[in-house]
Amino acid sequence: MEDADEKTHEEVISDEAVEKEQQTRDEILARHRKEISLLQKKEVEMKKAAAKGSKAEQKAKKKQVEEEISQLSGKLKEEHSKELAALGYSSGNGNEKNNLDTLVKAIAGVSVTSQPENTKSSKAKQRRDKKAQQEAEREQRIQAEQSNIVSDRMIENEKLEKKLKPLGLTVTEIKPDGHCLYRAVEDQLAILSGGRSPYTYQELRKMVAAYMRNHSSDFLPFFLSENLIEGDSDESPAQKFENYCKEVESTAVWGGQLELGALTHCLKKHIMIFSGSFPDVEMGKEYKSENGTGSYNLSIMLSYHKHAFGLGEHYNSVVPT
The missing domain is CATH 3.90.70.80 (Cathepsin B; Chain A)
Structure with a gap:
């Protein structure tokens, strides 16, 4: 019975490995985008929750949020980097800028297959690169706007609290x-x-x-x-x-x-x-x-x-x- 159980367990592990290997590049990148989006939403919610209480409490909560988000973000990037390595993204050739550009393109859904440097970029590739850049800039704007919302809300709430408390x-x-x-x-x-x-x-x-x-x-x-x-x-x-x-x-x-x-x-x-x-x-x-x-x-x-x-x-x- 024990041998049978062990065999069944191994079969399950094998099936999971095969299923994971069968994931297409687009599916992996789509999942990456979703995970990044969920983390961004979580950050906004945590910042909103931290915008309550006294000024000292808000400051302490904000620091805790930043530390936690930093850890979660680092862990997520590490996991994504490992998976992206199999798709053509490499973090070990010393060219950090090219690696970063490749990573941004990969997450935005643009092909990251290595091409010879002297190969002339096609118009289609240029369009994909431009789209990837626009997506990255859009994400930055969204994050900036979300940060401003939290900041403006905190300022507004502080002023209102000062007005209401004496009454x-x-x-x-x-x-x-x-x-x-x-x-x-x-x-x-x-x-x-x-x-x-x-x-x-x-x-x-x-x-x-x-x-x-x-x-x-x-x-x-x-x-x-x-x-x-x-x-x-x-x-x-x-x-x-x-x-x-x-x-x-x-x-x-x-x-x-x-x-x-x-x-x-x-x-x-x-x-x-x-x-x-x-x-x-x-x-x-x-x-x-x-x-x-x-x-x-x-x-x-x-x-x-x-x-x-x-x-x-x-x-x-x-x-x-």
């Missing part, structure tokens, strides 16, 4: 799904009512759309200033505004100042929007509570984040600490 306030994260403004208001209404919000975020959307329709003369000029109307369009400005209202009530279109203006009147609430990137904004001052008593007149408090996510702007709920 005894903090931010409650809201799901970034396009409904963030309405979800944040729903969260605020739940707090003000001492339990469940009287309106869901879907109901708030419908209320906003209805109010904007009923008061179109108040909103249409601002809508037109924010949305370019094409001269050759068959739709009138009023029709475009109606289509926009339909989007507000039935899709995940992002809410902004127009919708905030409608919300403050729909709910008859004073709305305070804090920001780490811009001056704070008050809307519906006529509904502001003078004595601070009675949940009906208490303010809705939101935070506006320009750099929260790579996709764009975001709203969160602001609550007492």
